[in-house]
Amino acid sequence: MEIIAHYGNLLIFFAAIVGFFMAWGIGANDVANAMGTSVGSKALTIKQAIIIAMIFEFAGAYLAGGEVTSTIRKGIINSAYFIHTPELLVYGMISALLAAGTWLLIASYYGWPVSTTHSIVGAIIGFSAVGVSVDSVEWGEVMGIVGSWVVTPLIAGWISYKIFMSSQKLIFNTSDPIKNAKKYVPFYMFLAGFVLSLVTITKGLKHVGLHFSFIESLEIAAAIGLVVAIIGRIYISTIKIDPEADQSMHYANVEKIFAALMIVTACAMAFAHGSNDVANAIGPLAAVVNIVQNNGIISGSSQLIWWILPLGGVGIILGLAIFGHRVMATIGTGITHLTPSRGFAAELSAAMTVVIASGTGLPISTTQTLVGAVLGVGMAHGIAALNLNVVRSIVISWVVTLPVGAGLSIIFFYILKAVF
Amino acid sequence: MPPQSMFKNLFAKSPIEPIKNHMDTVTKCSELLIPFFQKCSQGHWVEADKIRKQISSLERDADSLKREIRLVLPKGLFMPMDRGELLQLVNRQDKIANTVKDISGRMYGRQLQIPLQFSDKFLLYTEQCINAVRQSQKVVHGLEELLELGFRGKEVDIITEMIMELEDIEDDTDSLQIKLRRQLLALESSLNPIDVIFLYQILEWVGSLADHAEILGTHLELMLIRS
Numbered sequence: 001m002e003i004i005a006h007y008g009n010l011l012i013f014f015a016a017i018v019g020f021f022m023a024w025g026i027g028a029n030d031v032a033n034a035m036g037t038s039v040g041s042k043a044l045t046i047k048q049a050i051i052i053a054m055i056f057e058f059a060g061a062y063l064a065g066g067e068v069t070s071t072i073r074k075g076i077i078n079s080a081y082f083i084h085t086p087e088l089l090v091y092g093m094i095s096a097l098l099a100a101g102t103w104l105l106i107a108s109y110y111g112w113p114v115s116t117t118h119s120i121v122g123a124i125i126g127f128s129a130v131g132v133s134v135d136s137v138e139w140g141e142v143m144g145i146v147g148s149w150v151v152t153p154l155i156a157g158w159i160s161y162k163i164f165m166s167s168q169k170l171i172f173n174t175s176d177p178i179k180n181a182k183k184y185v186p187f188y189m190f191l192a193g194f195v196l197s198l199v200t201i202t203k204g205l206k207h208v209g210l211h212f213s214f215i216e217s218l219e220i221a222a223a224i225g226l227v228v229a230i231i232g233r234i235y236i237s238t239i240k241i242d243p244e245a246d247q248s249m250h251y252a253n254v255e256k257i258f259a260a261l262m263i264v265t266a267c268a269m270a271f272a273h274g275s276n277d278v279a280n281a282i283g284p285l286a287a288v289v290n291i292v293q294n295n296g297i298i299s300g301s302s303q304l305i306w307w308i309l310p311l312g313g314v315g316i317i318l319g320l321a322i323f324g325h326r327v328m329a330t331i332g333t334g335i336t337h338l339t340p341s342r343g344f345a346a347e348l349s350a351a352m353t354v355v356i357a358s359g360t361g362l363p364i365s366t367t368q369t370l371v372g373a374v375l376g377v378g379m380a381h382g383i384a385a386l387n388l389n390v391v392r393s394i395v396i397s398w399v400v401t402l403p404v405g406a407g408l409s410i411i412f413f414y415i416l417k418a419v420f
Numbered sequence: 421m422p423p424q425s426m427f428k429n430l431f432a433k434s435p436i437e438p439i440k441n442h443m444d445t446v447t448k449c450s451e452l453l454i455p456f457f458q459k460c461s462q463g464h465w466v467e468a469d470k471i472r473k474q475i476s477s478l479e480r481d482a483d484s485l486k487r488e489i490r491l492v493l494p495k496g497l498f499m500p501m502d503r504g505e506l507l508q509l510v511n512r513q514d515k516i517a518n519t520v521k522d523i524s525g526r527m528y529g530r531q532l533q534i535p536l537q538f539s540d541k542f543l544l545y546t547e548q549c550i551n552a553v554r555q556s557q558k559v560v561h562g563l564e565e566l567l568e569l570g571f572r573g574k575e576v577d578i579i580t581e582m583i584m585e586l587e588d589i590e591d592d593t594d595s596l597q598i599k600l601r602r603q604l605l606a607l608e609s610s611l612n613p614i615d616v617i618f619l620y621q622i623l624e625w626v627g628s629l630a631d632h633a634e635i636l637g638t639h640l641e642l643m644l645i646r647s
Contacts, residue, residue, distance in 0.1 A: 032425065033425055033426075033427040033428075036425070036427060036428065040431075113425060113426035113429070164570070165570075168569065168570050168572065168573070172568065172569050172570075172573070173569060173572060173573030173574060175574070251565075251568055330425070330428070331425050331427065331428045334425070334428035334429075334431055335427075335428060335430075335431045337431060337433075337434045338431065339568075341568075367425070367426055367427050368426070370427055371426060371427060371430055374427075374430055374431075375430075375498070378498050378500075380570050381500035381567070381570040381571045381572075382500070382567075382570050383431075383500075384432075384434030384435065384436050384499065384500070384567055385431075385432035385433065385434050385435060385492075385493075385497050385498070385499050386430055386431065386432060386497065386498040386499070387429055387430055387431070387432045387496065387497065387498070388496045388497065388498045389429070389496050390426055390429050390430045393426060393429070394426065397426075
């Protein structure tokens, strides 16, 4: 207790710096995956993608990031074990941040694709199980989270398969694909706007101070979806159809219309990513701040401090602004075979899956969900060639990242304990 | 250094573009047979040799493209079509170029002159065999649109129609070949017997271009049905 009274502000400051850099790293690296689809399919330029990402990542983090943050903050470990030693929880959360940050730095250096989410979850489990007590980990919750890592890519794959098949049936496989594209693309826009705003309104707006009943939420979400669809429709009607283009390249004009849809799904993807991944950086920070501000009293029902989510959002934006361009260029050039009509299906389904996970408070990997979604389009015979080795590297990243994150956080935990 | 993106690694190089390029090269190679035969029947062997060299170099190009395609098709790729079948498809395409090279090599090596009474019909026959190759080239180009449609729907019908047309062309070359054989039989006594043997062989080889083209089409049709 004394330690917290003495060094409280120092600890917060330290945690805030580390958390901010994590957010910065998420902005610099992870966002590129989420937005790379749009850049690769040439629906957006890199600059446009970054601007969209900045706006919607922040909005997602701020408006819908609360649930996942609360899972990271207090869902994985049982705080009852820390009531008499709240400083251990503070050290632990800081070690978790340090561990995840270190591991991500190492992984980036060697070019290994690892997930921020897995690192932070592993790190939190690590310090809690080894540094305190195996029982202090809410294993039931952890199993749920790990299970969701397997399930979300599958769900995203299934949804994208369905979306892609529906677009084939409604648009491509008809006698007048251009006319049908104009007709049906706004529906997909509606779907994106509706699902995202519904999850946000029902799950995310409490801390902003807005409360709606479910019916009200439905109505507002439908209204937002409609507005998106109408704007989209107007935008589509301004697209110039060039009959010449279709002779040299089939469906060039249809793809133009899908490119408009991809702007919407890119916004959705950035929003979803912000809503889920911001917690990786600021969840532990939120825990530290809460304990210190309550003078060491851990209360399960405490609200999130107001400045935490914006801090994460700003971190992501800065990371994007400084390094996003380069990373996005690297990734965007690699996925040139993804046309807008395929990219939208993958993005839309990944965004919906991720945002629903965010609403339920499940910290998942956005990248892996997107990989699942792309494989779904592949299952529908939509993509020329996909590398299945990636599936193996996903599984390896699950198996490796958890223990490594845990091990590192145990080391940092004992160091911090010794220092104070 | 940014971490390698799992997401970026997910996308492998599409095999369709190189397969199209290979088929284009093969078709170009077979089209050279017409000027080559013209020079042969006129007895301009120096110019015939020039064309033969062009044929050889196109055949080599096709070979290196084939190798390239094999390299972009490692195991563990997830594609709308079967990997083995794509490789078979390329091999079949490559056989066309090989046959063209064999024909030009044999003709030039033996300085085999096409009898004048015979050459018009023979060129017509060659043209029709090349048409079969061109038609199969069109079918191969359709792969891309098929992919765009997820291998379903109206594009499948268009491709099936193209393949039926290809079969008609091949039938036509068969009957042309029968006529040419009959004509050659009538001329046999007036020609060098060894030349006659090789002329029959060349007739067969040219006809096999259309056969390969037809098998190529059937192969693609089977791929469609299965996927």
